[in-house]
Amino acid sequence: MPHYHLNQLPEREIVPGFHARFIHGENFTLANWHIEQDAVLPEHSHPHEQATQVLEGELEIVMEGQTYRLTPGQVLLIPGGITHSGRAISPCEVVDVFQPARDDYR
Numbered sequence: 001m002p003h004y005h006l007n008q009l010p011e012r013e014i015v016p017g018f019h020a021r022f023i024h025g026e027n028f029t030l031a032n033w034h035i036e037q038d039a040v041l042p043e044h045s046h047p048h049e050q051a052t053q054v055l056e057g058e059l060e061i062v063m064e065g066q067t068y069r070l071t072p073g074q075v076l077l078i079p080g081g082i083t084h085s086g087r088a089i090s091p092c093e094v095v096d097v098f099q100p101a102r103d104d105y106r
Helices: none
Strands: 012-015 018-024 029-035 040-044 049-056 059-063 066-070 075-078 084-088 092-099
Touching: 012 040, 049 059, 059 075, 066 075
Parallel strands: none
Antiparallel strands: 012 018, 018 029, 029 092, 040 084, 049 075, 049 092, 059 066, 059 084
């Protein structure tokens, strides 16, 4: 199906406070996140390249010891295999693009 309406996709809570709806292409995954204020994404890494764009709110990402505070309109590129973590400073709406596709999110 090439056409989607986000509100019609199932929402999954991946870690406490991180709720997502996913669209999967053959070679990428698009994640639309609603993140609760103060929710924490534990430190982790994955082989997927990731682009994170904040649409609303403020999101803090720590990548290899450097802290980035992202606000609407900002994008952070996270190379595959790089350790990172996150925390919502406020309620957030965020879009992530992963390449290759995240089979673990299917």
